[in-house]
Amino acid sequence: MPLQLEIFLEHLLNGLTLGALYALVTAGLSLIFGVVRLVNFAHGDFFMVGGYALFILLNLPWGAIPYPIIVILVTLIVAVFAMLIERLMLQPVLDKSWRIHAVATLGISIVLQNVALIIFTTDPKQVPTPFTTKIVSLLGLRLSVQRIIILGIAVLVFLALQWFVKRTKLGKAMRAVSQNRDMCQVVGIDVPRIALITFAISGGLAGLAAALIAPLLSVTPTMGLSLTLKGLAAVIMGGLGQLNGSIYAAFILGLVESFFAGYVSFAFKDVVSFGLFILVLFLRPQGLFGRRIGL
Amino acid sequence: MSEQRLIADNGSNGALIEVQGLTKRFIGVTAVDCVDMKVYSGELVSLIGPNGSGKTTLFNCITGFLRSEEGRVVFRGRDITHERPDKIVLQGISRTFQNVRVFPSLSVLDNLLVSLQQHQEEDLWRRTFHAPKIQRLEREAVERALQLLEMIGLTDLREEPAHKLVFGQRKLLEFACALIPDPDLVLLDEPAAGVGTAMVEQMKQHILELNRAGMTFLVVEHNMGVVMDISDRIVVLDHGQKIAEGSPEAIREDPRVLEAYFGK
C-alpha cells in the first residue's frame, strides 16, 4: 500500500477512535441536558473516575480479573457514582437556573479533580489491557486490537442507545420529560426517578468510555476537563438536547482534530476544534442538526 | 420611504392599525393565513377562534416577536412589519402575554417603572448618573405608577417582589404595566383566563372604563361572555384564516362561526 494512503488511514482511524471517545462522553452530556436541562461541568471527571477505577481493578493485589468483566465493573462503578452525585448534590438544585447548575457542577469538578490529585498524585497512570499491545494486520494496516474493540463497542452502544430512547418505555418517558417536564408531573411520570436514571446511564457511558479508551491514553487527575469542554462543544454543535446530532458532532470534532494534528500542526489542533465550534455557533446558533425554536 | 408612507396613509383609511395579508408559516403549518384586519382609534376589537387558530401568533407578528413571511402591518400610517419588538412598543403598542409575564424579582412598583422608563426621553449618560432631569422623570413615573396601583388595588403590595403575588394579582400587574406608557393601542392576550369570576368582572370594568376614556384595545379572549359584553367588533379566526367579522350580535348568529366552534 502506498505510504500516503497508509498515513491517511492511520489518521482516519485515530480520528474515529477520538470521535468515539468524544461521542461516548457527549452522549451522556446530551442526555442529561436533554432530560433535566443541566449542563454538567463535572461530566469529564466521571471519565477520570472511571480511569482510576480501571487502574485499581487492573492492579488488584490478588491477581487480575478478565478484561471484559473489568469493563462491566468500571461501567457500573461510574454509573453508581453518577447516581450518588445526583442524589446528594444536584437533585436539590435541579429546578434552579442554569447558572446555579454551572456553579454546582464546577464545584463538583474541582473537588473530584483535587481529591484524585491527593490520592493518585499528578503522575500519569498507565492502564494497559491485554489488547493494547496485540496488533493485527488488516488490509495491510497494522492496528491494535484495542482500537477495533473500541470502534465495535461504540457502534453497538450507539445502536442500543437509539433503541432504548425510541422503543423502550423508560426511554420514551425520558423523551417525554425532556419535552415537557410539568406535563409529565401531571400525568404521573416520576420525574426525579427519570433524572436519576439519566445520570446513571450518562455516568455508565463515561465509565464505559474510560474502560475502553483510557488504555490508549494515560490517566491523570485533570484529564476530565478537556473532555468536558470538547463534549460541551459537541453538544452545542449538534443542537442542544439533540442526542444524535451531538454524537455526529463529536465524531466530526474527533476527525477534524486528528487530521489537523496529523497534516498541519499538533500544537494548534485544539485551536481548530474550538474554532470550528465557535464558527458553528455563529453560523448556526441552533446547532448543525438542531431546529430553530420559535417563541 | 416617504412614498411608501403616503401609500400606507391612503390605504389605511384612518385606521389606527391595519394588518394586510399577513401570513406566518411554521414548519408544515400555516399559523396565520393571509389575514386582513383593521382597528380604528377608540375601538375595542376582540379576536376569537378555537384553540390553535392563530390568534396569539397574529399578536406576536404584530408586536414583532415573530417574523411574518408575507403581508404588512401598518400602524398610524407607518409600516412596522419587520421592526424589533422594543421599537414597536415605543411607538405606542403595548401588550400582555397569555402566560402572564412580570419580572419576578423586581418589586411591584419597579415592574411598573421599568415598563415606563424606556418611553421617557433621556440619554444613557443621564440615566447612569441620576441627573436632575432623570430625578424629575422618575418622580413623574412613580406618581403615574401609584395612580395605576390605586386603580388595580395593589397599592399596599408595591414594595413586594412580584414573585410573591398570586396569579390574579400578577395578571393585574401585567395589565397595569401595559397601560403605564399611555399607549395608543393595547393588545391583551386572554385577560380573563385563569382567574375567578370577581377578578374577571374587575378586569372587564377596567377595560371598559379605559375604552370609554378613549383607549384602543385588541383583545384575544376565550370567555365568550366577556367578549360579547365588551366588544365593539369581533374578528373570528379559524385555522389561521379570518372567517368572519362583525358586531357581537352578527357574530353570535354567524353559521361559519358556529361551525368553526362546534363542527357541523
Place this chain on the structure above:
Amino acid sequence: MTALARARPWLLWVAGGVLVLALPLQYSGGYAINIMINTLMWIVFALSFDLSAGHVGTVSLGHPAFFGIGAYLTALLGPRLGLGYLGNTLLSASLMALLALVAGVAFFRVREVSFAIGTLGAVIIAQLIANNAYDLTGGPLCVKGIARPEFAIPFTDVTLKVIHPLQYYYLLVPLVVFTIVLYKAMTSSRIGRAFIAVREDEVRASAVGIRPLRYKLLAFVVGGGIIGALGSFQAQYVTVVCPSEIALSYTLNLLIIVFVGGAGSLRGVLLGSVIFSVLPRLLEQGGALSIPPAYQQVAYGLILILVVLFMPDGIDGQIRRMTDKWHRSREVEVGEDV
C-alpha cells in the same frame, strides 16, 4: 428614620475608604501588602464580571481573556509606543472594550448555556495561541522585563519610579474607586433596572421597550474595559506576562467570589473578594499550617457546592434575610408601642 440610620451607609463608605487607604501603612510588610493588592485586584475583576453575570445574567466564562490580552497588549505594545502607565492602561482598557464589543455582537447571537460555553471556547483558543505563538508571545517563556511605571512630578526634575508594592497599592486604588463608583451608578439607576429585566425575562423586556442586546453589550463592554485596565496594571506590577494569565482557573475564582459572596450585589461581591483573597492566607499564616493547594481547592469546591445547596443567594442574601428579619421584629415592637 433617624439621622444616624440615614447617614449610616455614608459612614460605612467613609470608614471603608479610610481603612483601604490606611491599612497598608500599618502592614507594609511584603506578605501583607501583596495580599492587599491581590484583594483589590479581585474586587475589580469580580465587580466587572458581576456586572454581566449578576445583573444582566450573561455569564461569560471567557472573562480572563480580557485580563490576559490586556496584559499582553501592555507587554508587547508598551515598549514600542512608550506610553507610560496611564497610556498603557487606557490603551488596554479601550482595546479590550472594543474586543468586548466585537465579541459581544458575535456571541450574543446565542444565549445562556451556549453563550457561556462559546466564550469558554474563545478563552481556550486565546490561551492556546498565547502558549504556542512563540514569535509573538514567547510561548511558555513569557514576555519579561516590562517597564515599571514612572511619573514625572510636575515643576521638578524628579521622576518617581514605582517599585515598592506599597506604591503599586496606591496606584491601584483609583481603578478600584472608579470601578466601584461606575458599578454602583450603573446598577442602582434605571440602567440597573433594565439589566434585571433582561436577566429575568428577555421577551418581556423587549415588550416594555428594552432592547436586550444593548444592555448586554453595555455591561460586557464596560466590564471588558475595566478588566483590560487591570490586566495592564498586572503586567506593569509583576513585569512578566505568561500564557497562564489567560487561565480558566481565573474563571473558577470569579464564580466562587461572585456566587459565594452574592451575585448582583455590591456588598456581596466585595465580601466575596475579601474573603477569597484573605482567608486562605490568614489560615496559612495564623496556624503555621501550610495547606497544600490541592486541599485548598477541595475546600473551595465544597464551599461552592454547600453555598449552592444551602445559601443560593450567597453570603449577601443571608445577611439581607437576617437584617430583614431584624427590621420586621423591630417594626412589630414599634407598632405595639403605638
